[in-house]
Amino acid sequence: MKRLFLIGILFVFITILSACQSVYNQLGYTPSEAYLSNFCSKAENKNACELIEKSSYNLCDTYTENCETVNNDTWSYLLPSKETTTIDPIECEKLSFSSYYKERCLTASAFDSKNKETCNLISYERNKWVCVIGSATSENDCNDIPKNKKMSTGDHFSFVKDECLLSLALRDKDIKLCTKDSNKNEAGWCISTIVSNYGVDKTVCDSLSTTSTPGKSYYTTEYDACYYGLAQFNKDVSTCSSIKTNYLKAECIGKVGTINDCDNIPDNIMEEGSYYSMSDGCVFAQINKIQDVNFCSHTTTNEGHDFCVDLYVRITGDKQPCELIKNAQLKTTCKRQATLND
Known part of the structure; x- marks a missing residue:
């Protein structure tokens, strides 16, 4: 009797397991490698x-x-x-x-x-x-x-x-189709991606909208997105000067140019309400590209310097530079985050 009871329990367990596997597959999950190996070993x-x-x-x-x-x-x-x-x-x-x-x-x-x-x-x-x-x-x-x-x-x-x-x-590779996307951030990314990979004549960028969508698009305008991509395609830092939005212009110079180009940027703020200068934004882009913590000395604000070091640590996982951060709270956060990434 006890044996029959155990067999019954086992049968119920197998039934539930089979049902779960069915649901598992219906949800789109991949069967185990062992299952596939067994399945594929059969000629049929x-x-x-x-x-x-x-x-x-x-x-x-x-x-x-x-x-x-x-x-x-x-x-x-x-x-x-x-x-x-x-x-x-x-x-x-x-x-x-x-x-x-x-x-x-x-x-x-x-x-x-x-x-x-x-x-x-x-x-x-x-x-x-x-x-x-x-x-x-x-x-x-x-x-x-x-x-x-x-x-x-x-x-x-x-x-x-x-x-x-x-x-x-x-x-x-149709920029006009990009502009029909109602999500202006996606539209800007689309324009920049096409132009940075395939290039366009400057007249194409000049024909695009300069209407700003603050808070809705990283690229702000179609015009800026186009010149941002064109500078990368041509590897020409002077093209960045056509970008009207300060933070995007700074990032463009950092992406395309050198750390010396960052030093030559007018010391304007990146955007209204920002703690960082345009030079800071340019250096941030350089850190993303080259990962040299010494570049952080080229920032022009204390906030920019500390953010730059923290950015370097997050990218590289090297927590030693956290000691260079002046803000005590950010220094602690930097060390904690670096430890979590170990």
């Missing part, structure tokens, strides 16, 4: 495993020609597509044991064929919209997306239509 699963190999690796590596132009995996589907082996969506259905692989496979298929109808086979909302964005071929495809549709439930920032326009703009 050979084709399905080949699909896994085609569809489960990083889409950035597979479907874009230059992932270095983006710093965030979120944007990995936005750049120009490479030639790839077309995947039949019917074949993707064979991966029913894992919604993760199945939906990656369907996305890969839609990307290859530019057939957004394939995306309707995807159940997870965000994955579906990534698929739609990646398979869009024209601005009309983006305009078909409801204006206020978010990438996923609870997403407070990303509108699908904006992401779609951004995708097309980057693929087609």
